[in-house]
Amino acid sequence: MTALSPAPLAGHPAVNDFLEHGTHIFAPLVDPVAAADLLAEIRATRAFDHSLFLSEAEFDADPQYTGVNPRPGRNLLERYEDRLGFVEQAPHIVDALGALLGADYEILNRKVVCGVPQSAVPAWLRRRILGNPVNNLGAYVRPDYRDITYFYGIDFHQDLIDYRDRPADFLTLYVYLHPVGPQDAPLFLLEGSHRFGGTVFPHDLRRDGAEEWVYGDGAGRSLRTRQKVLTGPAGFAAIWHACTLHGTQPDAADHERISLRYLVARRSGRAGIDEVNAQLSGPLALPQTRVDLGADGQAVVRGNHVNMA
Ligand SMILES: O=C(O)CCC(=O)C(=O)O
Numbered sequence: 001m002t003a004l005s006p007a008p009l010a011g012h013p014a015v016n017d018f019l020e021h022g023t024h025i026f027a028p029l030v031d032p033v034a035a036a037d038l039l040a041e042i043r044a045t046r047a048f049d050h051s052l053f054l055s056e057a058e059f060d061a062d063p064q065y066t067g068v069n070p071r072p073g074r075n076l077l078e079r080y081e082d083r084l085g086f087v088e089q090a091p092h093i094v095d096a097l098g099a100l101l102g103a104d105y106e107i108l109n110r111k112v113v114c115g116v117p118q119s120a121v122p123a124w125l126r127r128r129i130l131g132n133p134v135n136n137l138g139a140y141v142r143p144d145y146r147d148i149t150y151f152y153g154i155d156f157h158q159d160l161i162d163y164r165d166r167p168a169d170f171l172t173l174y175v176y177l178h179p180v181g182p183q184d185a186p187l188f189l190l191e192g193s194h195r196f197g198g199t200v201f202p203h204d205l206r207r208d209g210a211e212e213w214v215y216g217d218g219a220g221r222s223l224r225t226r227q228k229v230l231t232g233p234a235g236f237a238a239i240w241h242a243c244t245l246h247g248t249q250p251d252a253a254d255h256e257r258i259s260l261r262y263l264v265a266r267r268s269g270r271a272g273i274d275e276v277n278a279q280l281s282g283p284l285a286l287p288q289t290r291v292d293l294g295a296d297g298q299a300v301v302r303g304n305h306v307n308m309a
Pocket residue numbers: 113114115151153154159185246247248259261
């Protein structure tokens with residue numbers, strides 16, 4: 001087991017938390033009333049039930065596994081751009097993002113993410129995705145509804161997974177729009193797992209104890225990491241490093257979980273993220289980030305760690 005020495009602390013609480021844990025959980029909430037208002041509007045755009053999905057015959061007639069996520073021109077949040085100040089201008093968020101990424105940070109991507117409850121996923125689909133590590137349901141969702149990302153759980157991964165050859169110069173900001181408890185597909189984070197830098201998905205993880213995991217870097221080293229389950233009220237917000245392992249279990253509640261997910265990047269100059277990255281003992285970028293998909297984007301690897309958490 002590699003004993004990584006504690007990183008020297010650099011001042012700002014968000015930078016210190018990134019150095020130590022690869023994540024920072026905001027104590028203040030973003031405005032819960034604004035969150036509830038936005039949530040009501042999002043919920044009014046569609047029924048979060050079986051009607052989201054193609055039939056099995058429709059899907060099989062032309063399976064599309066890629067290009068099924070929100071993108072410019074098909075992203076529900078574009079409709080609410082002028083309503084996002086409660087997150088994007090919240091002083092504590094701006095302050096932490098500035099400390100980590102520099103004052104001129106850039107939003108790479110923002111979208112609505114939905115944890116789909118079991119009751120909404122058609123039986124044929126549940127059967128087909130059982131045991132897959134990444135259950136992003138975009139492929140099975142009717143094209144008109146692909147302006148949101150829908151998950152039925154996703155195994156522990158790094159957000160670097162979508163950015164081959166890009167250094168980990170960005171972070172994820174995640175906001176709950178309603179209270180999220182243990183049944184609502186809360187985020188599971190593995191604290192300190194950013195320290196190996198980029199590693200290839202699916203990750204080498206072994207459960208060891210009630211809330212601990214042993215994480216291997218694929219090159220012979222391993223570290224012990226503690227899982228943190230992010231439950232919280234409406235307006236709860238957290239950020240994590242692009243190499244911090246995180247995932248969700250399938251939504252076990254009788255209703256959908258709806259969140260906002262941002263990727264935010266450093267644009268120029270040195271910032272706290274560079275202090276953090278200087279402490280990593282692994283690659284900052286990867287030529288290949290995942291080996292779980294076939295050429296058509298379909299899962300070829302089975303297995304899931306977070307569902308055993
Ligand atoms: O919202 C979820 O269920 C998973 C989100 C996530 O891990 C991601 O978007 O990277």
